[in-house]
Amino acid sequence: MILLRNLSYGRGSEPLVTDASVQLHPGWKIGLVGANGCGKSSFFALLRGELHQESGDLEFPGAWTVAHVGQETPALPQPALEFVLDGDVELREVEQAIAVAEAAHDGERIGALHARYAEIEGYSAKARAAELMSGLGFSNSDFERPVAEFSGGWRVRLNLGRALMCRSDLLLLDEPTNHLDLDAVLWLEGWLKRYPGTLLLISHDRDFLDAVMSHILHFDQCRLKLYTGNYSAFERARAEQLALQQAMHEKQQREVAHLHSYIERFRAKATKARQAQSRIKALARMEEVAAAHVDTLFTFGFREPVAMPDTLLELRDAVAGYGDKAVIANANLFIRPGERIALLGRNGAGKSTLVKMLAGVLPPLSGLRREGKGLSIGYFAQHQVESLRPEESPLQHLMRLDKTTREQDHRNFLGSFDFRGEMATQPCGPFSGGEKSRLALALLIWQRPNLLLLDEPTNHLDLDMREALTLALQETDAAVVLVSHDRHLLRTTADSLYLVDAGKMTPFEGDLDDYANWLAEQRNAASSAMPDESKAARREARENAEKNRQQLLAQRRPLVKEAEKLEKLMPGWQQEKDQLDERLGDPALYSNPDRTLLESLLKRQAQLANDIEHAEMRWLEIQEQLEGLAG
Structure with missing residues (x-):
């Protein structure tokens, strides 16, 4: 443990x-x-x-x-x-x-x-x-x-x-x-x-x-x-523990009552679509969630937009892509105030590309993108924090956006995002990823957009900040288009889902649980299309590999044993031959020769030379065979 x-x-x-x-x-x-x-x-x-x-x-x-x-x-x-x-x-x-x-x-x-x-x-x-x-x-x-x-x-x-x-x-x-x-x-x-x-x-x-x-x-x-x-x-x-503190208990009751009234208003106008009904359940659950987060440091809301045109943005047969390469074809979308849209799709399907086209960052390759009069877009991209100036403080960033508002009002607003005291005037370069994301969101909210395009806005945000963002999105009348891997945020924010897949954007008739099932079906279909990836194929591959290994060992074993035997014999033979060579090279052996002994020594010398030569040749042959088996 x-x-x-x-x-x-x-x-x-x-x-x-x-x-x-x-x-x-x-x-x-x-x-x-x-x-x-x-x-x-x-x-x-x-x-x-x-x-x-x-x-x-x-x-x-x-x-x-x-x-x-x-x-x-x-x-x-x-x-x-x-x-x-x-x-x-x-x-x-x-x-x-x-x-x-x-x-x-x-x-x-x-x-x-x-x-x-x-x-x-x-x-x-x-x-x-x-x-x-x-x-x-x-x-x-x-x-x-x-x-x-x-x-x-x-x-x-x-x-x-x-x-x-x-x-x-x-x-x-x-x-x-x-x-x-x-x-x-x-x-x-x-x-x-x-x-x-x-x-x-x-x-x-x-x-x-x-x-x-x-x-x-x-x-x-x-x-x-x-x-x-x-x-x-x-x-x-945790909610039960906080409720034991009188001040927290009173705040819990106020938060839950406020959220309950909002949920009832939404319930009255919600459609019968599966995702809209799922959102009702998710919002009801938030009454319980809110009670556990009443001690949060984040208390912000979206500022009321300056204008709210009846039509915010329209796509008609729009093609999104880069250069001459289309990523999404014939996209059709009509966004009005209060719309809550989530984009679903596998990695690389084109969700971020579509959001860039909605934001006007990428012009459509063909088709129509038409803005309503008075449209104000708040676009939070996946790498939004990279647009921050590291040498400037949160207060300097905000004053750059709005030079007419009093500094104290700026400070109060930043405080709702937990940029309080000296932190509001410190350069943001050393900030953590979560702090930079909070600052980027604060700057977006200050501009009072009526269309929010949020591409993975919760990256690096802690749970309290995510909860505060979720609550703030419930209150705003701005339209929302959301890409996120945070299912809680999707469930509580989106009324309608669109699936981006195979170069198209189509309404998804279901909720997030249905989407998870769709993904599982896609993975299963992909596995079926690639039999080598199946368990049976992998098991067969392992069995074949083991069979091949055993066959290889069976071929190698006698060769290795023979080579080891030769390696043991050859040093002894060589030593004996060296001794014979030295003895036969001694002139004293020939001064009074013993013909029988001399013939015996010469015969043994020739035998050893022959054995050593053949052993070396055989050892080299074995090495070649072993190398062939290893290759």
Whole structure:
């Protein structure tokens, strides 16, 4: 087990956790939750030996193999599949040892190593690595591409695949869904459910935590508290604890009453569409969720748009793409105020390309894109934080947008995003990813858009900030087009779903559960189309590999034994011949010759020379045969 006994640690002079005592048992799947900067990632650094506690004890079995996702991936010429395979360290060690043993013609060692190779499923390793890469969104053509050719986000996926390839006892995952789209998130969720070891996972994805976790470890005010159950169970327990505090209880009642009135208004006008009905259920659940987050530092809402035209944006037979390459053809969409649209689709289907066309960043290759009079777009792109000026503070960014508003009003607005006091005037360059995402959202909201185009807006945001964004989106009258892997956000925000697939955008008649089933059907169809990837084929491949190995060993064994016998005989023969040569070269032997002895010595000398020559020739023949078998 992992045992914490009166453990305290920090970063620099800042304490993160003090006097923590917790037991984490083998096979548990533990979600680490808490505000950004509370010490979750530092706890991983402790487990990896990269950080040392200030006091107390942290113990876990020294024999455990620990896997984690590397922070950096150098621009390697190595094929992507081989990079992922390197995650299984013992596999690579056994492969290298086999090569050494074969070069040394050590038959017994070769047999033992191949037996171990079979035990660790080495014969199916490439198939397993390919399956991991496919689940994470890589195509078959990506397997042999050099690592250096992939972008930063895709290299993060390669690092994740490499960590999953490791046959670990303890798996440490820090925000593994940040660079994944929804289909990869769903695949990873299923994989982690089947993972047999101990899992420690940092995530701000509520549905992901609910589906995978057996326990929640909460980091709060330098303390650790372990809860049994998934994230929803943790929220219920935390809401009950907060309710014991009078001020928090009163705030809970106000929040729940406000949310309840909104839900009833939405229920009255909701359509009968499956996703709209799913949204009603998700919103009803938010009354319970809100009670667990009343102590949040985030209290913002979307500002009322300056104008709200009846038609915001229209696409008619629009083709989205780059240069002369069409990605999506004949897209038709009519967006009015209050519309809540989510775009679904597998990785690379063109969701982000479509959003760029809606935003006007990419003009349509053909067809019509028409803006309504008074349209004001708030576009949050996947890499929105890169547009921030690192040398400027949040306050300077906001004043650049609006020079007429009083500084105190700017400060009050930034405070609702937890940019308070000195933080509002500090350069944003050193900010964390979550803090930069919060700032980018704050700047977007200040501009009072009437059409929100949000492409993965929750990346790097913690759970409290995600919850605040979810609540704010319920209140705004602006239209919303959303791409996200956060299913909670999709369920509570979207009334209608569109599927981007096979170069088309079509309404999806169903909800997110139906979409998950559709993805599973697509994966099954792809597996059926590639019989080599099937379990039966992999089993047959393993059996054939084992059969070939046994045949190879059967051919090698007598050759190796014969070579070893010759290697033992030849030194003795050579030594005896050298002694005979020396004796026959002594003149004293011929001064009073014993003819019988001399003939015997000469005959033995000739015999040894002949035996040595034939033995050397045979040894060379054996080596050629062994090299042929090895090739």
